[in-house]
Amino acid sequence: xxxxxxxxxxxxxxxxxxxxxxxxxxxxxxxxxxxxxxxxxxxxxxxxxxxxxxxxxxxxxxxxxxxxxxxxxxxxxxxxxxxxxxxxxxxxxxxxxxxxxxxxxxxxxxxxxxxxxxx
Amino acid sequence: xxxxxxxxxxxxxxxxxxxxxxxxxxxxxxxxxxxxxxxxxxxxxxxxxxxxxxxxxxxxxxxxxxxxxxxxxxxxxxxxxxxxxxxxxxxxxxxxxxxxxxxxxxx
Numbered sequence: 001x002x003x004x005x006x007x008x009x010x011x012x013x014x015x016x017x018x019x020x021x022x023x024x025x026x027x028x029x030x031x032x033x034x035x036x037x038x039x040x041x042x043x044x045x046x047x048x049x050x051x052x053x054x055x056x057x058x059x060x061x062x063x064x065x066x067x068x069x070x071x072x073x074x075x076x077x078x079x080x081x082x083x084x085x086x087x088x089x090x091x092x093x094x095x096x097x098x099x100x101x102x103x104x105x106x107x108x109x110x111x112x113x114x115x116x117x118x119x
Numbered sequence: 120x121x122x123x124x125x126x127x128x129x130x131x132x133x134x135x136x137x138x139x140x141x142x143x144x145x146x147x148x149x150x151x152x153x154x155x156x157x158x159x160x161x162x163x164x165x166x167x168x169x170x171x172x173x174x175x176x177x178x179x180x181x182x183x184x185x186x187x188x189x190x191x192x193x194x195x196x197x198x199x200x201x202x203x204x205x206x207x208x209x210x211x212x213x214x215x216x217x218x219x220x221x222x223x224x225x226x
Binding site: 006034042043044045046049091093108109110111112113115 | 160161162163164165206213214215216217218219
């Protein structure tokens with residue numbers, strides 16, 4: 001069964017509005033979660049690393065004020081796309097490691113993704 | 120040079136065929152390696168980890184060559200259900216995904 005749950009799976013919103021996406025680890029504590037986005041026929045691109053109890057680490061070129069990340073508990077991280085624009089339309093996926101997040105050999109479990117369409 | 124490179128395909132093969140995917144990575148400090156499978160409009164799912172000694176899981180065999188910085192995935196006796204995109208993933212201080220190789224198995 002799924003070990004990482006992501007909600008909603010699909011959302012359509014109007015330009016200028018904000019959208020919140022939730023990512024939960026179901027049967028383990030995740031001190032670190034990751035947020036990716038994927039454009040059609042492209043690879044996953046890491047946006048940011050979400051750290052429980054501290055600020056997220058954003059990848060170069062990702063606006064931290066636009067993509068707000070909150071990791072308030074060991075099982076929940078949220079990504080809020082603020083003032084969404086059509087170019088923000090994409091597939092957003094969260095992930096977490098079931099093992100020691102600092103271990104190089106821990107594979108990631110992914111949420112089922114959120115398809116965001118901004119009209 | 121991209122950090123992780125894969126042939127995007129598509130690879131169109133008949134059922135029962137053997138197909139091999141290759142992947143190269145640029146960072147020699149990379150520590151661990153994985154193959155993920157992604158179905159259309161779905162999230163990636165871990166297929167298998169890749170070790171220098173090679174590892175096999177049923178019809179799937181993965182191999183790592185650290186000297187050449189090269190990873191491979193071999194699928195034997197292809198099934199229709201194997202049709203998907205296969206992502207090569209390399210872990211240095213973060214996971215880097217290849218663009219994926221599209222496989223289409225036809226009857």
